[in-house]
Amino acid sequence: MTKKIHKAVIPAAGFGTRFLPATKAIPKEMLALVDKPLIQYGVEEALAAGIDEIIIVTSRGKSAIEDHFDMSPELESSLEARGKTELLELTRKVSNMVLVSYVRQKEPLGLGHAVLQTRDMVGDEPFAVILPDDVIDAATPCLKQMVDVFGQVESSILATQIVEGPAISSYGVLDCDPVKDNPRLHAVKGLVEKPKQADAPSKNAIIGRYILTPHIFELLEHIPKGAGGELQLTDGIKGLLDTEKVFGYTFEGRRYDAGDKAGMLQATVDFALKRSDLGPGLREYLKQIRL
Numbered sequence: 001m002t003k004k005i006h007k008a009v010i011p012a013a014g015f016g017t018r019f020l021p022a023t024k025a026i027p028k029e030m031l032a033l034v035d036k037p038l039i040q041y042g043v044e045e046a047l048a049a050g051i052d053e054i055i056i057v058t059s060r061g062k063s064a065i066e067d068h069f070d071m072s073p074e075l076e077s078s079l080e081a082r083g084k085t086e087l088l089e090l091t092r093k094v095s096n097m098v099l100v101s102y103v104r105q106k107e108p109l110g111l112g113h114a115v116l117q118t119r120d121m122v123g124d125e126p127f128a129v130i131l132p133d134d135v136i137d138a139a140t141p142c143l144k145q146m147v148d149v150f151g152q153v154e155s156s157i158l159a160t161q162i163v164e165g166p167a168i169s170s171y172g173v174l175d176c177d178p179v180k181d182n183p184r185l186h187a188v189k190g191l192v193e194k195p196k197q198a199d200a201p202s203k204n205a206i207i208g209r210y211i212l213t214p215h216i217f218e219l220l221e222h223i224p225k226g227a228g229g230e231l232q233l234t235d236g237i238k239g240l241l242d243t244e245k246v247f248g249y250t251f252e253g254r255r256y257d258a259g260d261k262a263g264m265l266q267a268t269v270d271f272a273l274k275r276s277d278l279g280p281g282l283r284e285y286l287k288q289i290r291l
Contacts (some may be wrong), residue, residue, distance in 0.1 A: 005051060007052075007055060007127045009056075009122065009130070010054060010056045011105075011111060016028025030065060032136065037068060038183040039068075047056060049141060049147045052098065052101045053100075055121050055122065056103075056142075061113055069094065076091055079091065103118055110225075112233040113230065124154075128146075128209070128210065128211050129211075129212060129233075130208065130209060135256045137271070138254070139253070140253075143209055147261065153185075157247050158206050158210055158249070159209035160207060160250050163205040164203060173192050174202055175201035184250055191238055213240070219239035219240065
């Protein structure tokens with residue numbers, strides 16, 4: 001099996017109900033974090049990890065995602081005629097940043113089902129999965145950290161972070177053992193989906209970055225549907241454990257749950273404060289707020 005990860009799958013077929021009514025007509029993945037849509041952060045992270053092909057899983061009403069990464073001749077002509085060279089370069093950069101392919105998930109049957117739709121496009125090679133709701137701010141992009149580890153272990157890898165207290169019940173959780181000589185790496189023995197705090201096998205919660213071997217497709221095709229009639233990716237990963245090693249990796253960086261309103265607000269403030277054009281003014285404004 002090749003050590004190189006060439007392709008990344010980005011599931012983007014969900015309804016985004018937590019952001020209604022904004023997402024009634026706009027895909028959740030196109031909501032702006034400062035001045036870029038959420039999905040673009042995921043694409044840029046994939047590029048920084050050496051990925052050269054993106055496969056986006058869409059559904060009805062998601063055409064804005066395709067338009068965003070496509071050429072926009074009318075907009076480019078207008079910007080060029082008005083001498084807006086910086087904006088013109090920015091627009092063209094988005095259109096030309098990477099090869100993007102699309103596949104439809106016709107029914108909302110879960111994350112595992114969304115990943116399964118990409119089987120023919122991924123082929124017989126390891127690949128990455130990026131959930132655009134999880135925005136990770138890191139000096140070395142999270143997926144790049146995982147790709148580097150994959151070159152050493154050549155096995156499926158799940159991004160994890162330590163979650164304390166009752167919040168652990170909102171995540172898939174690893175039953176795992178630490179790997180000698182690498183405190184960030186964990187050998188996975190099992191996975192528990194959204195356990196009660198008392199039943200959680202560890203504090204290692206699964207976050208929305210995965211590197212998976214192609215055997216996952218065969219498993220997803222044959223495992224039974226889980227809760228809500230959905231095909232769960234975690235059930236497929238459990239199947240991998242019967243024949244392959246799977247590792248958890250505690251990444252360096254800060255994760256924001258941008259699929260949640262509070263998380264999106266926190267990310268917006270923090271990302272804006274880091275900007276040289278926005279940070280100083282926003283910082284002064286925040287100092288004036290009576291909290």
